[in-house]
Each structure stands twice: as C-alpha cells, then as structure tokens.
Amino acid sequence: MPKRTDIQKILIIGSGPIVIGQACEFDYSGTQACKALRAEGYQVVLVNSNPATIMTDPEVADRTYIEPLTKEYVEQIIAQERPQALLPTVGGQTGLNLAVELAEGGVLEKYGVELIGASLRAIKVAEDRLWFKDACRKVGLDVPASALVNNVQDALRLADQLGYPVVIRPSFTLGGTGGSIAYNREEFAEAIAHALDTSPVHEALVEESVLGWKEFELEVMRDFRDNFVVICSIENFDPMGIHTGDSITVAPVQTLTDKEYQRMRDAAAAVIREVGVETGGSNIQFAVQPDTGRMVVIEMNPRVSRSSALASKATGFPIAKIAARLAVGMTLDEIPNDITRVTPSCFEPTMDYVVVKIPKWQFEKFSGADTTLGTQMKSVGEVMAIGRTFKEALQKGIRSLEPHTPWRAPADTPVSLLREKLSTPRPDRIHWLLVALERGLPAAEVCELTKIDPWFVRQMEEIVILAKRAAGVTVGTVSHELLRETKRNGMSDEQLAQIWNTTPAVVRHQRVKTRVAPVFKRVDTCAAEFESYTPYLYSTYEDEDESDPIAQPKIVILGSGPNRIGQGIEFDYCCCHASFALSEDDYETVMINCNPETVSTDYDTSDRLYFEPLTLEDVLAVIEREKPQGVIVQFGGQTPLNLALELKRNGVPIIGTAPESIDLAEDRRRFGRLLEELGIPQPRNGTALVPEEAARVAGEIGLPVLVRPSYVLGGRAMVIAYDLNTVQEYVAQAALMGPARPVLIDQFLEEATEVDVDALADGDDVVIGGIMEHIEEAGVHSGDSSCVLPPVSLSPAVLDRIRDYTKRLAQALQVVGLMNVQYAIQRDTVYVLEVNPRASRTVPYVSKATGVPLAKVAARLMTGRKLAEMNLPLVRTNGVAEIAVRDYYAVKSPVFPFNKFRGVDTILGPEMRSTGEVMGISKTFGQAFAKAQLAAGQRLPRKGTLFISVNDRDKKQLGALGRDLAGLGFKLVATRGTAAALQAAGIEAEPVYKVNEGRPNIVDLIKTGKVDLIINTPLGRESFYDEKSIRRAAIRYNIPCITTLSAAHAAARGIRALHEHALEVSALQDLHGKKASAHR
C-alpha cells in the first residue's frame, strides 16, 4: 500500500528525561522515526523536554519543541503547528500516556489530529490489565487465573483455589502501592486486608502466581495489510518475578522446541490482532511453566519499547524506523531491508550468533535502598554483548559492565550464604552463580534455588570447568588449542591473567605469540544468506574475518558504555555528533560501544559499528584491525578516558587533548601546582591515604571539608564533613574498598554560587561555549543542580574573570576539543573547583541553548581544524571569544529516581543521583525555571499553602523569600523556629508541629493534601529523620519539594512568571534563527 497523502505534518512526542525504565532507547527510536518520516516527505513536529537527545537536534525534525510534556503545552504546540496526525508509539510510556490524555481530553478532536500507529482503543486494551486479559481469553489464550475481590472471605476462598503463592494487586493505587505476594494462607489473610484498605474502592485483584516460570518476549510487527512478522524472540535468563528490565536476557530463545515457539508466535499474532494494533511494533510477554509447557500471556506494549531497541540491535532490523513507515500506510513488503538491500523488510530476521543483555544497577548511589530484584525495575542502564555462543556472549557482557575487572567472591563464603545469594536475586547473582558452580554446588541445586533453566546453568558450568582446566597450566605452557578454547568461550585476557597469576599484558603477549586473535563477523539479519552492506560487527574467535576494513582516512570513536548515573545519554550525544561531523568531513567513522539503548549503536550513525565491550583488549583488537588515523576518547565520559593512557602506550593515535593533559587535570597535586603557577585560586586542598593523615590535612584546611576518592565521575561517594570524625571514618572505609588510592580533601565553600563553563579550544585559540549559573549553591553535585544559561546574578567583573581563567586553563592544558570547568564564586572570589579537558554532561544542553553544536565543532578541532574556520557566532569580551547568547533563558533541571527507591533520602548533596535532565526555555528566567520544573515533574503551584522549614543559616535570609511568596497569595505554614523567623520579618506564618512534636504534624498535613509547596532546607545529620519523612511524604504525594534556598528564590520567580505570563511555546528553529544579542 503506498504511503498516505492525506497527511503532511506529523507530531511525535518524545519520552522526556531519562528515568529508570525509560532511557535513551526512546531517543534511538524517536530519532529513527523522525528520520524515516522525513525521508518519506512528511513534515515532523517534535516535542521532548530532554535536551540531551539526538532527536531534539534542530536538524532531526522540521519543528523541534523542547517543552514540558504536559497536556497544556502539547495542546499549545498543536494549536500553533496544526499537525494532521500524532504518532504516539515511539516516545515510551510517557508519549503514549500523553497521547491518551490528549485524545480523552478532546484536544485531538478539537484540532483534527488523527492518532496513527495505535488507536486509542488499542492503547487502552493493551494497557488495562483486565481488558487485556479478556482480549486474550477471547482468542482462546491462557492468562494467569485471577478475580477481583472486595472482602477477605471471598479472597481467601479464591486464594485457596489458586494455590499459593498468590499475587495481590489493590485497585487504583499509585505505582502498585499495597501490592504483594503471599506465600501461605496466613500471610495472605493479612496482606489482602491491607490491600483492600489501601484501595480507594476497597477492591483488589487476586491472581495466580507465575513466579519462577520461564519468561519470554516476542518483538512483533504488523502492517495495514495484516502482514505479521516476529522480529526477535527473547528468553529471560532470570525467571518470572524479576522485571524484564532487571533480567539478564538472551536472544534468540534457547529452550523452546519449534512447536512451542510457533504456538507462541501464533498467540502473539492473535493478541496483536485482537487488541487492534493495526500497524507498528509491539512487545508481547509470555510465561511458560517449565514442567508442563503451559503458556500464559503476561502483557503487551503496543509501542516500541526497551526490548524493541534491544531487538533492533540484536538483529539489525530497525523496528522504530519501519514502525514509523507502517504508521503512514506503507506495508512491510514495500520497505527494503537496509542491510541486504535486495530483500524486503517483510521477513523474520535470523541470527547465527547469541546476544546477551545484562542490566547495570547503581544501588551504591542510594544507601538504604532495597537491593533485592523484583517486579519493579531498578537498573539504570544495560549492556549488550554478541558472541557466537551463549558462553562467549555472556562473558563479553559481564566484562562490558563497569567495573569490568573479573569479580571474585570472598574465599571463605560459607555454602549457606551461597545458597542465599542464589535464591534471593540481587545485582551480583550472576557472579555468585559462577562461584557456586566453582565450589561444586550441584547444577540441579543451582537450578532449584534460582529457577534458572538447566540449559543456562550447564553453559555456566562449562565455563567453570574450562577455567579449572586453564588453571592446570601456566601462561608460559598453555597450548595454542587450550588458549584458543578459552578465548572461544569468551574469557578475557584479564580473566586469564587472574587464573595464571600474571598480567593481562603477558596473556596478550602469549596470544600474539601463539597466534590466537579474534576475527570480526557481521550482524546481517539473515545468517549470511545474503550479502550484507552494513559493516555492523562483533568479535569472536573463529576462522573467517568479515570486517573488510577500507583504506581511507578514518577515525574511531569510543562510546560511553552502559548508562550510569553521571554518565548517560549526554555522552552518547557527543559521540554521535563526533561521528556526524567527521562523516561530513569525509572521514570514515568507526564507533565502538556496548550499550544497546543508544543512537551511537544504530548501524546508521557511523560508517562502521563494532558492538564490543569497552575494555583495553576489545578496543585494541578493533584498532589493530581498522588501523585508524585517530581515536577519540574524550567524548564517551570516564569509560574511554580510563583507557586513554594504556591505549597510547600501545601506540594508538589518540587525537584531541593529550591523555597526559587529561591525567594532569585529574591529578590534584600536579594540577594544584599548575593553578598556582597561573595564579588562579582554588579551594585549599590536600590528599590522604590513612585516617590520621586525613585528620591532619582537614585540620589545616579548616572545616567544613569535601572528602572524595580520586578518579571519579558523577561524584561517586563524596561527603561534606563538618567534623574530623567523619573525615577519618571516610578514609578508613575507602581503604577497605580497594587498592590504595589517595582520598581527596577540599575546603568546602559554603554559600558559594557554582558555575559550569564549557569551552572549545584548538591548541591556540579558545572559545567559551557557555557559562551556566547553578541555581543550587555549591555543595550540590553539578549534575544534580539546576542551572541557567546565560547567568542571571553574576557581575560583569566575575564573568570576566571566569572567561579569563577558562581561556588560560585551556591554553595551559593544551586542550584540543572540549573542556569543562567548574567554578565556585564566594563573595566575588572565583575559585576553580575542577577542570575536565573532555566532553561534559552539559554539552548537549549548551548546544541546544546556543544553537551551536559544540561536540561537532570539537570533533573537527581534534582532526586539526581551527576555530577560526568554524564560522561561529562569537562575541568578544576583553579579548576572550564566546559563543553569543540569545535573548532567552534556558534552564536545565535534573530528574531523580527517588520514587523507585522507597526509604532513600532525597536530600541533594555532593553525590550525583539524578538520572536525567530537562530544559525549559523562555524569555524570562522565572518562566524558564517554571517550565523546567514542570518538565521535571514538579508542578509549581500558582497559589495555595506553602510549608516552610529552613535551617538556622537560611533563617537569616528568609525575609525576602517569605514576602515574595506571601505576596503571590500563598498561605505560609512553618515549623516553630522558621515561623518565628518569618514573623520577626513581619510575615504571617502559621506554626505547625514537626513529626516528633505532636499531631497533626506536618506529615499529616501533607498526607491529607493540605500542602501545595514545600521548602525544606536541611542542616547536618541531627535533624535528618524528621526531614526525611517530610521529603518522602512529598514524593509519595507528588508535592514539589525544594531543598535549597536559592532554588526557592528561583521557584518564587517561576511562580510569579506563571501569574504574569501566558503559556508560550517556541520551536528551536525559530529561537536559533533569532539574532544573537551581544550583551547579557
């Protein structure tokens, strides 16, 4: 069927900020959809609040709106752009929910916008648990047995019938509150009573448990002509009961017979037809009882998903790109397969390799969080690995995780603990599985404890047996055959070095000597049946190499690996931009990365894609094969940077800033000396290895001090210490954590304003890319702080000093490419906190705010081009060039995953904990801030009751804020001390009890919906508990909670803007087209 001609303009909704469960896979799918629709001649209007995405690059869509993803804002965009259609299926759950809201709110009807890709009915049926079950039953499919109950007696009778364990899901509670699994009658009686109480309608669903069953997913596509194909089958290594996002998963399916697989395929076709998803991709999940083969349908996503991104990367079939074309009426047989060119997309990809996905968790960031894995997803990222066998793929996957050094269990772990480690799934279970098998725990028992399929356990057993065989020889005596066998089974040089008690370099040397080297094979959708034209490659130890490198100037770009807090989509954005720019400059671009969610691992992004772990061994193998002119390590965050020096030592031509300069900037002592030479102030600082030394150093510096380990990203494990005890304790703990690396101790600048600067340099010239003023004061991690560009409160003198320092630092470090500097301004003194001569998290935000793609420019500088030839819109102040800012403000705000980690304190500090970011743009700072807050999920109220409780330091400066908010019509309630401070300043405030003072206390007020805005600034650990319960209640009841006074001031300006200005939206294309203003 030809594409539709009755629509010309299509609105695409993105997925917003990166949160747990919704990450850069939707940037990948959204970008693909935009590109596909434009290639078909449609105009694309895009809205997404996340500036760190490739999809919000102004070249990707015709009209790009970085605006909050709310009904009001999107309605405004629709009114302004008048699209004929809305594609709701490529923006994750956020996009889908918003589309439903727009449809049900009558907005789509009002403006004549048609939902394409999935109808409202299909979305509702797929999303509603009960409707979906009915749909499945209607087409003869089995689902977990269940019924709704509204009293304990009925519930007990039902549960007895179903057998234990049973699942309880109360109706209409937020985020699954009150849901549980009961393992016996007694537990059930208690749990169901609680569930019925939690439900506002006193009702709960009691459902048969499928815990421990085998879990499968099919990624399927359907077109208007009812053609149906399965793109990828996925088997979860971890059984039912662990969220698929937190499961290790394997493609294709390993343990189904053809009859069972085809039954599942038929079921998927029946489901997608009955639910009524007419076109596009869907993900359908199944559970299979391992002893009887009974198959039940679990759920369906009527849209592209995290799994479909994985399936696209696993097979080479671009699901989102095809889904977008199907949505406009094309059929699968009309769309060619990019990889083979001669065959159509209407087929089922076949694999001659195995793909393993392993999630990446970061519980260390959230002390107090429950690390048990269950039905709620908790991982922040994932890696994918490709191997010819499961064993190879699994081991490559494990080393793709960070840190990638082989994991060792404490030697004296008792067997009882091993059993517990197996039966309770936590992030490290995969390691314990290997340990248990190594210790000789029988495979049958391992299967019983974990419910992992015996086939997978046997594979792991084979790894363990091979490792034992290897341990029987030495690195000097190992035969070619045995060495090759270990490599064929995925063992890394590092693993072998550990077995042979030597260094990876020695293992490598032995490999070279005995000619054991990897080859590269192609991912081609067709198991070599047709020739492949896209070099999408993975390494393996086989006979034939298919990489066919081209002798042409080429640059290798190292990606950033799995998403982590502090190292996420921003770095992938930079890597993609490097690739785009160098491709435009006629280089052949080669990407190495192992993160399946990203745009960088789309085979379309670079000329060649190596889906490989980012370890020295794996990266060197690619470089030896490709022999590039240059390798870029400064765009992928800490992961490639950690390899920089070793790569250089191995003769790899690293381009851009020298690794030595990067190293110098990381080395406190040498860097301190450099600053001294340059006459640039920095906070007093020192380093210590042992507690006594730390106490002495901290004493000399003066309290409070900031204590942290060296070589970090995202401020891992930093604390602000107000006493020497804390300092000593920290150093003692750090010593326990690993090999001795010095702990850094810095003077902590209280009440300072923090500033981030991104700059470009070509070795001679320097251009300031953007100066960002943080809204939270220094001490809050820069990644967790809101900031504004251009700055709003810095004096011209301070700005001049910042420019001057930045220029001199870039020159001193001989930066070629990007540099980020963090400053703290305390009483007009500008201190340098940190210099990172590499891409920073703020690069995409600055690029979107200024309209200048910094990463692209930087990539060109690295190849030897000069700033002077870049045609940048510059202004010069005192001889320092700076990218001109425009007459609007761009505010970036962080987004936190606290709702996933109950019991974790939400207070901001030097440890970065945000997973994503949003941007608000407006003519006024207040409006931009309000937009950013709204986009981040904090809807600032226009009026209502404000609860305020601040620390003593902040009480002194409370007057202006209080007056401001009271003036805006807020009723103020405050804890006793704060109320007194307000009253002293002449502002009316009603006192309210703290949690431990009596009732009704402040938490009671929050829970009963009597508070609309919370300002709560903390001090020290004493008062933590009271405050923690306030902040936790705020999260649970979704009330904006501000924890610093400077943010409160910004919020007041934001609320004022909401009062004074009508809602306005602007496309980036218009904003960037405006004349740049020469002054701020």
Add this chain to the structure above:
Amino acid sequence: MGQIVCLTYPHIGNVGANLDDEESARPYIEALVVREFSSLASSWRSTETAQIYLSRHEIPVIWDLDTRALVRHIRKVGALRSVVATDGTPADQLVHEARKLPTMAGLELAGHVSCEKPYEWTKGSIDLTASPWREEMGEAASEAEARRFRVVAYDFGIKQNILRLLLDHNCDVTVVPARTKAEDVLELKPDGVFLSNGPGDPEPVTYAVENIRHLLGRVPIFGICLGHQLCGLALGGRTFKLKFGHHGANHPVKNLASNKVEITAQNHGFAVDPDSLPASDVEITHVNLNDHTNEGMRHRSLPLFSVQYHPEASPGPHDSHYLFKQFTDMMKETKLSNAFRRGSKR
C-alpha cells in the same frame, strides 16, 4: 548418497529430541554440521538428548567449526559435493573423492526415500496445552463428523506433518509409493490426490510427471515442494537448479490473490521457471519476495494447485496452514459439482 546439512544457528540440541517432533521414519541426512552441540536437553517434551538421537541413527555430527564461514562459502560458490571421513584420510584425497561424486542435477532420489507399500495414516497433530490453533481445529473437527475426504498421498519423501494436518482437516489418508500408477490411485476412488515434498531434481522423476498428467482433471490435486515442481513439469513447464537453494523458516512469500505475505518454511534446491508455464492454463499464485522465484501456482480451469514452500511447517511458522483448508474446499467443490453433473445427467 544423500545430503550433509549445516545449520546456521550455533547452538543445536538445546531441547533434545522427542518422538512427537519426528517428521519421517528415520532421519535421512548423511551428516550434520553445527557450531556447538548441547550435551544437555532442557525441555519437558524431550525424551533423549539430540546427541543420543543422532548416534542411535548413526548420523555423524561435525562440530566446533566456523559454520558461518562455511555458509558464506556456499553462498558464494553454491551447494557443494562433500564427503565425511573419520579415518584420517588426507584432505586432498577426500576432495578428490568428493569431486568424483555426481551433482544433484539429474539425480532421481525420490524413489529411494519413498515408502515401499501403501499404508493408512492415522495420527493428527499433537496437542500442546492451550494451543491457540486448537479452537480453529475444534471447528474443523465438528465438521469432520459430517464429511470426510479420502486423500491419496504420493510419498516422494513425505513430511509427516503434512499427513497430520490432512488428518486434522478431515481427510482419511492413504500414503502410496512414489511409483504407484495413476490408474491404481484412481482405483482407490480418492476425493483428492496429494503430491509430497521430496529430495533432489524433479526432472528425472518422469514417472511421477506421467502420473500427474493422467490424474489432472480427474481428481483435485495439491502439491508441495517437489510435488509442486512435478506439477510444473506436468503442465509443460521447466525447472532449474538454484545456486544454493532456499532453506530455513523465514522466507517471505506473497500470495498474489490476497496481496498478503506469509512467512514460510522452505527447503528446496530446484525451482519452477514461471515463464516456461503456459499462461493460458496456469496462474502464478505465490512469489518469493527475496529472489522473486516462483512459490505457487494453480490451474486456471482444472482442480490443481501447488506451492513450492512447506505450508505444513514443522518446523516453521503456521501462516500457510490455510492451504490445507483450500485443498479440502477444492475437494468439496469438486464433489458437489460431480454430484450436480451426475444429477443433471440423470
């Protein structure tokens, strides 16, 4: 004389073997080439490991080699003659022996794998719990009580799932040897004749072509794979050898009548040249979307249709099961019109 099969997917044998999934009385391959062979069978359906199954049938398995390299080689040069040896014969001598082997073209293999005497087939599809297609079959079964079709199936190397599906579709099936004469088949008074799949080149199977010509117009005919190629020859067309054939369970085939695409299982080295068929008599019904080769046809006026691929799947997707219904519909129609003709004569 036979075939060595190389599988592209690296892990083979994960789910072991079971009798329900057998498609012939014994495996007919000479050897199997795989990347990695599972020593453990993990499936509730499995009765033995794949290793034991194959060694029971004395089929050697070659493993731990770069199967993708082999597949790419075959893609470039076409299917190869080969020998397997375990006695240490030097490689160049084996190559010499392989070169002495005849090529597939011109070999009549169907007769070697066919049954020796006729038999009745009595087993329908196995019943996995909660099978989504069971309901559909349930409907068919109730209809079955009212009407059954008598089908004679020529065995050129027939896959048992064809027989199971015929049975599921209300057919009483008699399987007959490849060389059974058309007259003997008509003696059995069938409502329809089925022409099975089978190995090798269709051209030398001249006896079958003769029989089909004799049956054409006298009884409804449905052919699959080799059966399709034999129909092509019987209708006056030509067949040719494909470079490396179609093998696997993911081949897109377009049904030209409905414009819908079926994902099909395929396993053939020869194909019918559609341009060689008399357009006045024959309508092309299905085409392969990968290489646009012919996948199906029907006679414009007489009850005959055939497909190149395997609608019975097993293994493979079930998208083309409808063809079995099409066969019974054709038999029903023919029965009705015969009855009508008899009635009007009277």
